[in-house]
Amino acid sequence: MTSSRCSRARNRRSLAGRYKIIEEVGQGGMGRVYKVLDTEIQEKMGMKLLRPEIAQDSQTIERFTYFWALLGLSAGFRAFSAGLNSI
Numbered sequence: 283m284t285s286s287r288c289s290r291a292r293n294r295r296s297l298a299g300r301y302k303i304i305e306e307v308g309q310g311g312m313g314r315v316y317k318v319l320d321t322e323i324q325e326k327m328g329m330k331l332l333r334p335e336i337a338q339d340s341q342t343i344e345r346f347t348y349f350w351a352l353l354g355l356s357a358g359f360r361a362f363s364a365g366l367n368s369i
Contacts, residue, residue, distance in 0.1 A: 296321075297316075297318065297331075300321055301318040301319065301320055301321070302318060302321055303316050303317075304318060304319060312332055312333060312336055313330055313331045313333045313336065314330070314331050315328055315329070315331075316328070316329045332346075
């Protein structure tokens with residue numbers, strides 16, 4: 283994600299019309315992770331936003347979604363959704 287896109291995410295403070303950004307908790311090679319509040323179910327959770335060049339590669343997204351689901355099962359966390367939204 284470019285720094286201008288990250289700034290927009292932080293300044294807007296909500297994503298996909300549903301998630302309110304509480305704080306950025308980390309960043310890495312694939313993107314950034316935010317602590318968010320899901321305003322529909324009133325639950326705090328983490329949200330990973332992928333860099334655009336990664337998010338545009340359908341094979342990478344397919345692998346990421348598959349391994350994310352496997353990790354969730356073994357580590358005991360829930361994956362709620364995966365989707366595409368531009369910031």
